[in-house]
Amino acid sequence: MGLPGLQGLAGLSVVLAPDRLAGRSNLMQLVQLRWLAVAGQLATVLAVHFALGIHLPVMEMLTLLAVLLLFNLACWVRTHWVPSVSNGELFAGLLVDVAVLSGQLYYSGGVTNPFVFLFLLQIAVGAVLLPARFIWPMVWLTAACFLALTQWHQPLRLPDLAGLSLPPHYVGGLLICFAINASLLVTFIHRISGNLRQRDARLADLRQRAAEEEHIVRMGLLASGAAHELGTPLSTLSVILGDWAHMAPFAGDPELREEIEEMQVQLRRCKAIVSGILMSAGEMRGEAPVVTTLHAFLGDLVEHWRRTRASGRLEWRPDPALPDLRIVSDVGLKQMIDNILDNALEAAPGQPLLLRAFAEEDQLVLCVSDRGPGFLPEMLERLGKPYQSSKGRAGGGLGLFLALNVTRSLGGHLQARNRAPEEGGGAEVEIRLPLSALVPQGLADNGSHDGR
Numbered sequence: 001m002g003l004p005g006l007q008g009l010a011g012l013s014v015v016l017a018p019d020r021l022a023g024r025s026n027l028m029q030l031v032q033l034r035w036l037a038v039a040g041q042l043a044t045v046l047a048v049h050f051a052l053g054i055h056l057p058v059m060e061m062l063t064l065l066a067v068l069l070l071f072n073l074a075c076w077v078r079t080h081w082v083p084s085v086s087n088g089e090l091f092a093g094l095l096v097d098v099a100v101l102s103g104q105l106y107y108s109g110g111v112t113n114p115f116v117f118l119f120l121l122q123i124a125v126g127a128v129l130l131p132a133r134f135i136w137p138m139v140w141l142t143a144a145c146f147l148a149l150t151q152w153h154q155p156l157r158l159p160d161l162a163g164l165s166l167p168p169h170y171v172g173g174l175l176i177c178f179a180i181n182a183s184l185l186v187t188f189i190h191r192i193s194g195n196l197r198q199r200d201a202r203l204a205d206l207r208q209r210a211a212e213e214e215h216i217v218r219m220g221l222l223a224s225g226a227a228h229e230l231g232t233p234l235s236t237l238s239v240i241l242g243d244w245a246h247m248a249p250f251a252g253d254p255e256l257r258e259e260i261e262e263m264q265v266q267l268r269r270c271k272a273i274v275s276g277i278l279m280s281a282g283e284m285r286g287e288a289p290v291v292t293t294l295h296a297f298l299g300d301l302v303e304h305w306r307r308t309r310a311s312g313r314l315e316w317r318p319d320p321a322l323p324d325l326r327i328v329s330d331v332g333l334k335q336m337i338d339n340i341l342d343n344a345l346e347a348a349p350g351q352p353l354l355l356r357a358f359a360e361e362d363q364l365v366l367c368v369s370d371r372g373p374g375f376l377p378e379m380l381e382r383l384g385k386p387y388q389s390s391k392g393r394a395g396g397g398l399g400l401f402l403a404l405n406v407t408r409s410l411g412g413h414l415q416a417r418n419r420a421p422e423e424g425g426g427a428e429v430e431i432r433l434p435l436s437a438l439v440p441q442g443l444a445d446n447g448s449h450d451g452r
């Protein structure tokens with residue numbers, strides 16, 4: 001099979017795993033380092049042999065350099081014609097470098113050659129580029145090469161050291177020193193690399209959250225503008241319906257009067273939604289934050305939802321041990337819970353919903369359960385991302401996205417799961433909020449959570 005073209009590689013790179021794409025960049029770095037290594041070894045061999053007058057087996061050592069040069073040329077070609085490189089390929093390339101270095105040291109004195117500690121450079125490069133499952137075998141392999149060079153090598157022909165050899169204890173000390181340096185080098189480089197990866201992951205998460213918050217700001221501006229525009233026609237409709245309710249043709253027909261009353265209820269709901277949007281945007285429409293109790297807030301929320309969703313059946317199950325704290329009636333929290341209940345109703349129309357509330361470790365826990373088909377696996381993986389919807393509507397999927405960000409703003413946590421068949425099936429969304437985020441500021445400062 002022929003090699004793919006560059007345009008094909010560009011298309012393939014979109015679907016490749018990030019670590020394989022990084023492998024190609026790492027191979028390019030190795031190629032550049034290997035060019036430097038070839039040039040440095042060539043200059044060293046020629047300088048030692050001709051300038052210092054120390055006899056070396058030049059032909060054998062230059063042959064090894066030629067092999068390394070050809071190998072690096074093949075790697076350079078590969079970086080231009082493949083979309084990705086695996087860690088196994090990088091490991092194999094480093095093994096070639098170790099083998100060539102071992103050959104050069106064999107022809108130039110073995111462990112008596114001061115350049116023997118270039119093995120540590122190979123280990124350091126591997127520790128930066130490869131995971132632990134590759135680098136530790138490389139440490140043992142280089143240690144084996146080091147040990148072999150203590151026994152088998154061609155001695156350096158130095159005039160001042162003719163007939164001298166290193167004591168066995170000294171050679172053993174060199175081997176122990178090499179093993180300790182190699183182990184510490186790998187350990188600390190991997191730890192530092194792990195810290196850097198964690199930092200990068202945190203930065204990526206912060207960038208993602210900043211992008212989501214910017215998205216929320218744009219939606220908030222759009223919603224606030226729409227709410228301002230809707231205020232006038234809603235007020236006009238309210239006046240017209242009030243006039244119709246007193247007109248003889250409508251007042252005398254019970255069916256028409258009932259329909260007008262239903263229209264007025266839905267109109268009041270629309271006005272409440274508009275008021276909530278403006279309040280969430282910091283634009284109050286005469287309403288002020290109300291201090292109430294937790295039980296009253298949740299009870300009113302359930303009653304309002306039941307009254308305004310005629311097709312919805314909601315079972316309200318508060319824990320008797322739930323503390324009745326004094327809290328600020330938060331419109332954003334109310335809309336978030338309404339939104340989650342509406343999503344559950346759409347996922348399981350005609351099925352009863354369950355809302356549970358209890359306290360756990362100074363947190364308010366709210367659980368909304370339905371008996372629908374549950375969440376798709378990909379939705380659970382990308383929970384809270386915008387436009388992740390199972391309803392198939394364009395622009396849908398903002399409910400959980402907004403709910404997650406409201407929860408974050410209150411210092412809480414939201415998670416979703418599919419319930420097991422023995423639990424009744426369906427989906428469950430759990431909201432955890434610190435109770436301290438709900439109480440009035442003065443009470444929170446004084447630690448008064450007794451509800452008095």
